Amino acid sequence: MSQPTEHSPERPTGRAVPTSADVARLAGVSRATVSYVLNNTSAVRISEPTRRRVREAAEELGYVPHAAARSLRAGHSRMVLLPASHVPVGPLYSQFFNEFQWALRRLDYTVVQYGSVGLEGEEAARAWAELRPVAVVSLGEVQLTGQGVEILKRSGARAVITLGTQEVEGTHALVMDQGRVGEAATAHLVESGRRRIGVVIPEEPGLAMFSGPRLDGARRAVEGTDATVVPLPLRYEEESAAGLAARWRELGLDGVFAYNDEYAMLLMRALQDAGVAVPEDTAVVGADDLLLGRLLRPRLSTVRIDMVLGRELAELVDRAVREPESPPRTRALLASEVVRRESS
Template identity: 40%
Template sequence: MSQNSTRRVTSADVARLAGVSRATVSYVLNDTPKQTISAGTRTRVLDAATRLGYAPSAAARTLRTGRSDVVLCLLPDWPIGPELGSTLNNLSTALARQGLTFVVHPGNREDRPIGEIWKAITPAAVIAWSDFSPAEIAAMRSAGVALVVALLGHGGEHERESTVPQDLIGRRQAEHLVSTGHSRLGYAYPDDERLRIFADPRLAGVRQTCRRSRVGGPATETVALDPGSAAAAVRRWQAAGVTGVCAYNDEVALAVLSGVRRLGLHAPGDLAVIGVDDIPPARLAVPPLTTVTTDQAAVAEFLTATVVAAIAGRPAPPAPSADLVSLVRRDSA
């Protein structure tokens, strides 16, 4: 066969090169049990498949097994930062261990309707961060999608909520500041509207802690990733008597720290700052950034177990505990 050919290699090509039937190729490559195939024949088939670069198509596997092995992840129009990248990497690894293929589709529903995406891929499960409409859920169920997960959804009848409630992250931040003596808190909100799906519940968690602990705030300021914007926010926080700030994430927290330095102030003496995510630059900040982190590997294992259980028709595993979210104590708060 010409190396310049663009035709897809098929099991028939492997069978011809190995000198066996297509059925034998199928038995060997799928490791079909209860087949008496000699070691020599098995080796010839595997060598032929390797030489030709043959891999069974996803569609063929679906027809053979009665189910897809693809898990489709729909990403909204978000910036993909270190934390989201870690989530996707961990999930891909955990799913691969179960023989499942992880496919990520970035973008938004205005770019291409959800139906066009999952119909083209025929996945076993669909994971997204935002809610699906009842019509979307019904269509996916009718097509045999075993599991529909809206990680930051509202938990309707056919969907499941995130394993880590975002308000818990905000509570962890505020609880730390309250425990270290701060009596009026601020919140550094991101200036990217696309992040509201995370920022609003985190801010709600900070508010809950302020009410429960009877401390002032949170005085909320939108902080761009810019020292000047951050310095202006720090001035307003100081005028309002704020002594500790919960930032939406580590990047926003680093901006706040730069604003503190620009004004000739110091953290945590003049203003304590705590972030979220524990990105690598957090430990290089001046001072090193106190932050809240989530065990993304454990989240990925739970989501994978949920997908596998749904495909097999078994009950979902119990959700992991709130211990997934923990404090990383450094010098900024």
């Protein structure tokens, strides 16, 4: 609109985006030469003076290659696609994620997190396939179906890796066996003499994927014993916790696995305020081994979870890309270990 001294009717932005042809023109060489120089193609020899002229021209024009055109021509990209997560994730996951990105970059992949909020199943798979990634690493928020995997593979993806709570047909699946977390926590409570054991189920959406298997694991742990398990819906709010604590005696519970440390802290405070002694009347166990859990009195017992290493996962991706014919393998993860402190 009001740029001072621009009057070219062509481009609203004023000047066009420079291409390799512009660089070639300015350097007085052919476009092919430009490509050879800027990509350091070893099969072709270009004299040193020419190389310099090309580099200087590129610098002067501020030339940046067009990634889309490049990968169109090449027929493939080294892009690894990660559907962007929309679950509020903790620091544990955050650290894993950075490590993973860093490792992939080391292996010369381009990591792209693609926001597919609001898309589901097959539709999401199609949106991802449009980008022609060489690999897709789904972190479990979007449930990938066998159909979706087929779409991705047909679009040229050489590897589809899922990191979630269950196996997906046709993919390299890293299954985080959340059940073992619930099992370990509950077994610990049973061993320390508890008999009626509550299991907190967060009411927040998006966590069912974790809480379900954890509850199943808890049930497994009491099989063959005289202990029983009681599911306890809970919202992450003080009122909800207070309401639950008020019904505690009537529920007759003497132990609780509280999903994770945050819910455990919330519930433990509510119990104490309601006059329930921890651990005497009721033992409380969380999960994730957060630092904050150690600050409470009594100190919170927890389940420490060994997350998969980011570097390890990156190597798996790389191997899967290089050998796309190797059959997809499923691997179980999530070694977990009870850390007993004072609340149990």
